[in-house]
Amino acid sequence: MIVLSSYVSGTWKKGDGAGQVLVNPATEEPLAETSTRGIDLAAALDFARDEGGPALRALTFAERGELLRAMSRIIHQNRDHLLDVGMESGGVTRSDAKFDVDGAMGTLAYYADLGKELGSRKWLTDGDAVQLGRSPRFVGHHLLLPRRGVAVHVNAFNFPAWGFGEKAACALLAGMPVFVKPATSTALLAHRIFELIVEAKVLPEGVASLLTGPAGDLVEHLRGEDVLSFTGGGSTATTLRSVQPVVRDSVRVNVEADSLNAAILGADVEPGSDTFNGFLRDVFRDMTQKTGQKCTAIRRVFVPRDRAAGVVEELVERLRGVVAGNPKTDGVTMGPVATAAQARDVKAGLELLRAESRVAFGDGPFEPVGVPAGKGFFVPPTLFVQESAAAAKNAHAHEVFGPAATVFAYDSTDEVITQVRRGGGGLVSSVYADDKALATELVLGIGSSLGRVVAISAKVVDQAPGPGTVLPQSIHGGPGRAGGGEELGGVRGLGFYSQRVAVQGDRPFIDGLTGAKG
Numbered sequence: 001m002i003v004l005s006s007y008v009s010g011t012w013k014k015g016d017g018a019g020q021v022l023v024n025p026a027t028e029e030p031l032a033e034t035s036t037r038g039i040d041l042a043a044a045l046d047f048a049r050d051e052g053g054p055a056l057r058a059l060t061f062a063e064r065g066e067l068l069r070a071m072s073r074i075i076h077q078n079r080d081h082l083l084d085v086g087m088e089s090g091g092v093t094r095s096d097a098k099f100d101v102d103g104a105m106g107t108l109a110y111y112a113d114l115g116k117e118l119g120s121r122k123w124l125t126d127g128d129a130v131q132l133g134r135s136p137r138f139v140g141h142h143l144l145l146p147r148r149g150v151a152v153h154v155n156a157f158n159f160p161a162w163g164f165g166e167k168a169a170c171a172l173l174a175g176m177p178v179f180v181k182p183a184t185s186t187a188l189l190a191h192r193i194f195e196l197i198v199e200a201k202v203l204p205e206g207v208a209s210l211l212t213g214p215a216g217d218l219v220e221h222l223r224g225e226d227v228l229s230f231t232g233g234g235s236t237a238t239t240l241r242s243v244q245p246v247v248r249d250s251v252r253v254n255v256e257a258d259s260l261n262a263a264i265l266g267a268d269v270e271p272g273s274d275t276f277n278g279f280l281r282d283v284f285r286d287m288t289q290k291t292g293q294k295c296t297a298i299r300r301v302f303v304p305r306d307r308a309a310g311v312v313e314e315l316v317e318r319l320r321g322v323v324a325g326n327p328k329t330d331g332v333t334m335g336p337v338a339t340a341a342q343a344r345d346v347k348a349g350l351e352l353l354r355a356e357s358r359v360a361f362g363d364g365p366f367e368p369v370g371v372p373a374g375k376g377f378f379v380p381p382t383l384f385v386q387e388s389a390a391a392a393k394n395a396h397a398h399e400v401f402g403p404a405a406t407v408f409a410y411d412s413t414d415e416v417i418t419q420v421r422r423g424g425g426g427l428v429s430s431v432y433a434d435d436k437a438l439a440t441e442l443v444l445g446i447g448s449s450l451g452r453v454v455a456i457s458a459k460v461v462d463q464a465p466g467p468g469t470v471l472p473q474s475i476h477g478g479p480g481r482a483g484g485g486e487e488l489g490g491v492r493g494l495g496f497y498s499q500r501v502a503v504q505g506d507r508p509f510i511d512g513l514t515g516a517k518g
Helices: 041-057 061-077 079-090 094-118 162-174 184-200 234-241 244-249 274-292 305-319 340-354 413-421 436-449 490-497 507-514
Strands: 002-004 006-008 011-013 020-023 030-034 124-131 138-146 151-154 178-181 208-210 227-231 252-256 261-265 298-304 358-361 382-386 404-410 426-432 450-456 498-506
Touching (some): 002 184, 006 041, 030 184, 079 094, 079 184, 094 162, 094 184, 094 274, 124 507, 138 507, 151 162, 162 178, 162 227, 227 490, 261 413, 274 305, 274 404, 274 426, 274 450, 298 305, 298 413, 305 358, 305 382, 305 404, 340 382, 413 436, 426 436, 436 450, 490 498
Parallel strands (some): 151 227, 227 252, 426 450
Antiparallel strands (some): 006 011, 358 382
């Protein structure tokens, strides 16, 4: 069993004493141990601010982009090895490991290209100069300058690679050093990626730091120009929002929390059509991919009442083909959830849904393959059916972060819009309809409660990767229950790490400052 160190203040440091043990979720075999006791986190943050910050701000967007490209290439060059690490430490299938590792690699590459496009500038302008007085001489222009702090990233257990890549890409390109805190239970993959990056010496000192164990008093040392980005449960987000630096110094916080994502099958979609089959494919994939441990996974499935029985039958048939077990065993298509605590939470959530809905699949015998008897954090894929969405409570209020979904029958467009919005704010929901007027009504009806809406029709069903895939060109985040945050979205993702400042003065001075012509 290896001991994981943290990379802080430009060096690898081990914590004091016995640490937390990381295990293979499929076999419960110990893999690594990590501790952060005794690490001076205040000094580590200072090092990032004092060394990494100036080094990044001295670079142009194009030069920062090349740092990201180098990171992406390192992941690509070591992809097979990283997939193996991800499978073992996360209990995921090879396909699911690819989803995570390739997501990190692709997001870093996308922002590398964006850096090249932004070119020789070191900060951004927001809009155009505007006249502020009676003459055109006195004007104002908004600038977006890199914040002179450190970006602390607290990432979730389900995407140790992608979670790191998507946050780091925006922060580094904007000009802020990153301090990465992956979830301890699956930190082995993030640790290995960092090892490869550090060994390659592609980043200036202080640009990237890693804390592999408990966060300790990390957030207590944040300052006014620092930022905190968190992905995880809503209760932890509430705690982070109440820490003294956030309250006292208005430390900027971005949160991605719970989300009861929905998929709506339009009343115009006929069984057997391309749009209908795409709907079934996406629901099934989101139930089983990463064992349902995706913040963007479909949890609520809304189907016209006359289609509900057929949809349930089709989904049950697909779920019968799922083989759960050790991902290293041939034929396994779904692994365990990530931790023992996660397994307990998922099972408790299933009981909440079971109390108000019928189980269409998931109550039969369940024996994962390729693991010792009684070992592993396994949960069966479970499909619930609820004839009345209005009567349900738990399904609209509690996210089961595992391989589960509920099918609701609906009777009208107004009804389904109302029921989707009962989720209290979400990251993404999807509309499957070929009728443009219907699709428009649904998208606009649910859109203000979401960060992203995916409209699938026969024209794009074979091109869309599904609502569960986060693309760097579009924003990721959502209102209400989802945390109220926003990241990615192309150049929009740099805004969180930048300070918007209005500069007012003589037009020739302002134009010279911003590089405007004329």
